[in-house]
Structures are given as C-alpha cells and as structure tokens.
Amino acid sequence: MRGRKFLLVKGERANSRPVGEGDAAYPERVTAFPPQEELLPEEAGLAVRGVVKRYGLVTAVEGVTFSVRRGEIFGLLGPNGAGKTTLIRMLTTLARPTAGELFVAGVNVAEDPVTVKRLIGVVPQVNNLERELTGRENLVLHALLHRLPKELREKRIQQLLDYVGLAHRADDRVQNYSGGMARRLLIARALLHQPAILFLDEPTIGLDPQTRRKIWDLIQLLNRDGVTVLLTTHYIEEAEALCHRVGIIDRGKLIALGAPRELKAQLGAFCVEFFGREGMRRVFFATRQEAKAYAGTLVGDVTVRRTNLEDVFVELTGREIRGG
Numbered sequence: 001m002r003g004r005k006f007l008l009v010k011g012e013r014a015n016s017r018p019v020g021e022g023d024a025a026y027p028e029r030v031t032a033f034p035p036q037e038e039l040l041p042e043e044a045g046l047a048v049r050g051v052v053k054r055y056g057l058v059t060a061v062e063g064v065t066f067s068v069r070r071g072e073i074f075g076l077l078g079p080n081g082a083g084k085t086t087l088i089r090m091l092t093t094l095a096r097p098t099a100g101e102l103f104v105a106g107v108n109v110a111e112d113p114v115t116v117k118r119l120i121g122v123v124p125q126v127n128n129l130e131r132e133l134t135g136r137e138n139l140v141l142h143a144l145l146h147r148l149p150k151e152l153r154e155k156r157i158q159q160l161l162d163y164v165g166l167a168h169r170a171d172d173r174v175q176n177y178s179g180g181m182a183r184r185l186l187i188a189r190a191l192l193h194q195p196a197i198l199f200l201d202e203p204t205i206g207l208d209p210q211t212r213r214k215i216w217d218l219i220q221l222l223n224r225d226g227v228t229v230l231l232t233t234h235y236i237e238e239a240e241a242l243c244h245r246v247g248i249i250d251r252g253k254l255i256a257l258g259a260p261r262e263l264k265a266q267l268g269a270f271c272v273e274f275f276g277r278e279g280m281r282r283v284f285f286a287t288r289q290e291a292k293a294y295a296g297t298l299v300g301d302v303t304v305r306r307t308n309l310e311d312v313f314v315e316l317t318g319r320e321i322r323g324g
C-alpha cells in the first residue's frame, strides 16, 4: 500500500532454535509483506479509510484501511470477535463509524446511504428468512420491498431460483429446507435487485464440507458474472479456496493484506512441523526440498506440508484463528 509501512512478520526461528535439530542451522529471517497498491475510493469496489468503531469501552474496529477492487472476491479472515461483522455493518449502512470513512462503488456511505443500499446485497450470518413461507414467497416479499414491477419480479425470481439450484423446491416451506438450501435462498434474495457488490457474513458457517463447496461454487459463479464479493470467514480453507485477496483481522486491527499465495510465500511456502520441548514448532522454507532437508535433521514426528493462512495468523499473533 503506498505510504503504508510494510507489515513485519517475525518467525519464531528468529528468536530461538528448534529443539531436536541437528547441526543444520536454519536461517533467521524477518519477512516483509509486499506493499499493496492503494486505490482511490472512487476507483475501488469498496474503500475503508481509517475506520474506528467503538461500543462504549469496547473498540470493535481500530483504524482499519483497505480497498476491495471491482470484480474481486475479498475475504476478511479472523477469529470470532475480531471485528469482521462490525466492518460489514458499517459498509452496509447498518452502523456508523466512530471515525473514518467508507465508500461503496465510490459512494460515501455516510453521505448517501440510500444509493449505497441500492448498490449492495447482503447475506447475513443468521438465517432471517420467513420460515412459514415458501422459498418463492420469501423472494416475492423481498421483491415487493424493493418495489420490483410485477413482470420483472416474476421473471427475476424464477431466474434466481434456477441460478441457485432451488427451482424444484421453490414452493416448499423454508422450515423444511436444509441449512445449505436456506443459505442459497438467502443468496438469491440478496441478488434480487441485481446489486454490484455482495456481502456475505460467514457464508458457510455450520454447513457440512460438501454443502460448503456448493456454496463456494455459487459464489464463484456470481463473481464470474461480474459481482464484487466481500465475505467474512474464520475458515482458513474458505479464504484460500475462494478469495483473490484476504485481509487478516485480529482484535479490530488489519494485520495482513494480500493474495493468499503471496501471504504464504512471504513466510515460506513449505512448513516443517514437529514437537519440540516447548510443544508444537513450525519452521518455514521457500521450497519443499529445503523443508525436507531440514526435516531430515530432526528426530521424532516431523511433518512437511504446505504453509496455510493459519500459519500466517499464528506467526503474526502467536494465537490460532480457530481458537478465537
């Protein structure tokens, strides 16, 4: 980011040598994440500038700045309570920042929330569908709120039911839907007024792996169809599988920003994991060959694997995302 300091990542290897290693010393390395180019708010799909949100004594978001490019799938990755939902609430006009500015497709959210609402679709974390109504009725209700003309409404609803694969269950009550079906209906509902930007708060929370993949397919499909996507997740695999870029957020602060591959490469694309006297240890290398060579100098259980975004988070915070 122009004018922004690099984020420094200091690996544990910089502080101490791993227990169990042979004579082969591993390099001390302080890794700098690459700078991210800054977009002007009017160019960006979304722009968040120095945003702070306080609830009484709790600071939910603390000076966050980032941009989402038009046409991008961008993920906010972080543990529970990191501030992801609060950021979405501010971008979608539901909460006001204590300080800072937010822009949606170049529109200042504080100045013109009505236009912002027209530009965005929101898939909330909690299923707030009308359970007593059918899938189709839920969509009709929402279309009426958006004042879609009748002819357009019916056509669009049928298209969307096909799009999300629910046409065959459209006239069943939502209370009989599985978790995955309800989530697809929530996505269809958010797309009714053809938003340019879609927000998804933990889109696959509580879903089984197979259903999760179907939702990922749907998100990728609508992104290919031109929709900019901002999603929050605390699932590493979801961020890696779906997102062009991720912002890693912890305790209200953005601590890393970049493509998953970039962030992992900055640490070292391969990880040697083993138990030392102080518990689990991880050492990172640029190539599998180097990692294997190092693993060969260790005794006991040693795993060589690809680095993942959880590793990035642990290196930056000393904690695990999953642990919260």
Ligand SMILES: Nc1ncnc2c1ncn2[C@@H]1O[C@H](COP(=O)(O)OP(=O)(O)OP(=O)(O)O)[C@@H](O)[C@H]1O
Residues within 6 Å of the ligand: 055, 058, 059, 060, 078, 079, 080, 081, 082, 083, 084, 085, 086, 087, 202
């Ligand atoms: N309305 C509110 N009043 C008081 N505190 C709040 C409010 N909303 C959020 N917080 C606090 O702000 C912090 C960030 O919460 P937020 O819901 O944004 O996190 P999150 O990363 O989305 O986590 P989760 O996925 O669990 O929702 C938490 O400490 C939370 O308790």
